[in-house]
Amino acid sequence: MERDSQLKLHEAVADQLKEAHTRLRALQVPEGVRMALSRQLLAISAVAKHDLATADRRLSRLMKDLDEGRFPEGE
Numbered sequence: 034m035e036r037d038s039q040l041k042l043h044e045a046v047a048d049q050l051k052e053a054h055t056r057l058r059a060l061q062v063p064e065g066v067r068m069a070l071s072r073q074l075l076a077i078s079a080v081a082k083h084d085l086a087t088a089d090r091r092l093s094r095l096m097k098d099l100d101e102g103r104f105p106e107g108e
């Protein structure tokens with residue numbers, strides 16, 4: 034049973050990561066903002082290798098920020 038829930042979480046995180054990458058490519062933002070978002074996404078991907086629950090929370094927060102138009106400041 035535990036394995037099934039982990040598998041479902043893994044699939045959910047993978048699907049969200051794909052969606053986040055797609056949305057990031059489509060954004061019309063300055064290059065510095067795009068780079069900051071890309072770094073966030075890479076960090077979340079790295080966390081997902083070791084802690085799916087944390088990655089899921091961070092990814093959900095990032096997606097919510099994208100939905101609400103809150104972007105990090107570019108360099």
